[in-house]
Amino acid sequence: MSTNDDGARPPALGGVAFLLAQLGAHAADRFARRIAELDLTPPQAGLLRMLAHAPGRSQRELAGDLGMPPSRFVPFADELEGRGLIERRRNAEDRRLYALHLTEQGREMLGELAKAGMAHEQQITESLTPEERQHLAELLRRIADHEGLTPGVHPGYRRLRTGASGRRPASPSRAP
Amino acid sequence: MSTNDDGARPPALGGVAFLLAQLGAHAADRFARRIAELDLTPPQAGLLRMLAHAPGRSQRELAGDLGMPPSRFVPFADELEGRGLIERRRNAEDRRLYALHLTEQGREMLGELAKAGMAHEQQITESLTPEERQHLAELLRRIADHEGLTPGVHPGYRRLRTGASGRRPASPSRAP
DNA sequence: GACAATCGTTCTACTTTGTAATCATTATCG
DNA sequence: CGATAATGATTACAAAGTAGAACGATTGTC
Numbered sequence: 078m079s080t081n082d083d084g085a086r087p088p089a090l091g092g093v094a095f096l097l098a099q100l101g102a103h104a105a106d107r108f109a110r111r112i113a114e115l116d117l118t119p120p121q122a123g124l125l126r127m128l129a130h131a132p133g134r135s136q137r138e139l140a141g142d143l144g145m146p147p148s149r150f151v152p153f154a155d156e157l158e159g160r161g162l163i164e165r166r167r168n169a170e171d172r173r174l175y176a177l178h179l180t181e182q183g184r185e186m187l188g189e190l191a192k193a194g195m196a197h198e199q200q201i202t203e204s205l206t207p208e209e210r211q212h213l214a215e216l217l218r219r220i221a222d223h224e225g226l227t228p229g230v231h232p233g234y235r236r237l238r239t240g241a242s243g244r245r246p247a248s249p250s251r252a253p
Numbered sequence: 254m255s256t257n258d259d260g261a262r263p264p265a266l267g268g269v270a271f272l273l274a275q276l277g278a279h280a281a282d283r284f285a286r287r288i289a290e291l292d293l294t295p296p297q298a299g300l301l302r303m304l305a306h307a308p309g310r311s312q313r314e315l316a317g318d319l320g321m322p323p324s325r326f327v328p329f330a331d332e333l334e335g336r337g338l339i340e341r342r343r344n345a346e347d348r349r350l351y352a353l354h355l356t357e358q359g360r361e362m363l364g365e366l367a368k369a370g371m372a373h374e375q376q377i378t379e380s381l382t383p384e385e386r387q388h389l390a391e392l393l394r395r396i397a398d399h400e401g402l403t404p405g406v407h408p409g410y411r412r413l414r415t416g417a418s419g420r421r422p423a424s425p426s427r428a429p
Numbered sequence: 430g431a432c433a434a435t436c437g438t439t440c441t442a443c444t445t446t447g448t449a450a451t452c453a454t455t456a457t458c459g
Numbered sequence: 460c461g462a463t464a465a466t467g468a469t470t471a472c473a474a475a476g477t478a479g480a481a482c483g484a485t486t487g488t489c
Contacts, residue, residue: 098281148468148470151470171455198268220378323436324440327438347486
């Protein structure tokens with residue numbers, strides 16, 4: 078029952094940019110739900126990965142890379158430390174700084190995280206052939222390069238309701 | 254060698270799913286900044302588009318499709334009404350309901366929005382040939398279909414700090 | 430003609446977030 | 460060498476966003 082003229086409908090809704098935004102949000106949401114079973118949020122997973130790749134950095138540095146103010150990083154690291162996933166050591170050269178490291182438990186969790194990531198990738202690309210996946214990855218990487226995005230840095234990855242049982246109110250009911 | 258063994262590096266970082274999340278957030282961010290010059294946020298733009306496509310709906314319906322509680326929709330609509338972009342008419346058949354419509358100014362704004370959307374699309378796909386754009390759109394649409402996403406419904410589109418035009422006064426005019 | 434249900438609105442408690450103040454340690458410079 | 464500025468981690472606090480319940484107005488039902 079469209080009552081208005083949609084002759085001037087902007088092509089944005091079917092365009093690449095809109096699809097990217099929609100799918101990106103969906104993929105991030107799916108991933109968040111998946112790792113919620115490990116009691117991890119996306120930024121927490123991000124920190125674990127960062128510590129695996131470059132251990133011993135200070136809280137301020139890590140907070141900066143995660144895009145959060147240092148004051149917020151403190152309770153953020155507190156929780157992971159309390160769960161035994163990360164460890165606060167003192168930097169011998171500058172005792173003001175902490176040197177954050179993964180614990181053995183943290184490394185195990187990282188393994189679970191890798192498994193979740195692979196399953197996630199598998200699920201998202203399920204409807205594509207291997208050749209299409211590769212082609213898609215190449216096109217996306219081209220855009221990412223063109224837009225000046227650094228490969229390893231995850232996006233905004235904003236917080237998300239982590240209710241493991243997850244309630245999802247998003248019910249777009251189109252009732253004509 | 255301050256880095257650790259990355260022998261077990263999860264392929265997720267270079268995979269399609271991660272690129273999608275990263276690029277999607279980036280594209281949404283770019284779009285938000287662009288329409289910030291029109292003093293519009295993504296959900297505001299979404300409402301204008303919804304009203305253009307299906308005018309006369311009630312606030313509760315619109316709030317539901319936008320994924321926000323009705324209580325939050327009230328000041329949200331207040332601002333757009335105060336700026337003369339939308340109009341609250343009464344539904345003659347059921348005077349409890351409002352019937353929201355675009356004003357003439359709102360339609361003009363929608364035109365600006367369409368221009369911004371096309372420029373946005375152009376910018377994002379600048380590094381691709383027309384054939385590649387079409388192919389990319391097809392692959393993305395395939396994934397979207399497979400994931401059960403509805404075409405016209407925008408994603409989470411969470412609020413964003415723009416800083417471009419820090420409009421915050423938001424003087425809601427009580428309209429009895 | 431009373432009673433339940435629905436819509437828009439207001440109210441309020443709760444969570445999240447960022448900035449400023451505080452303490453310890455280090456660098457700088459006279 | 461000693462005082463002062465600067466930096467990292469932490470705490471305190473205020474500002475803003477959010478969701479849910481409560482309220483008046485209107486409609487449908489029996």
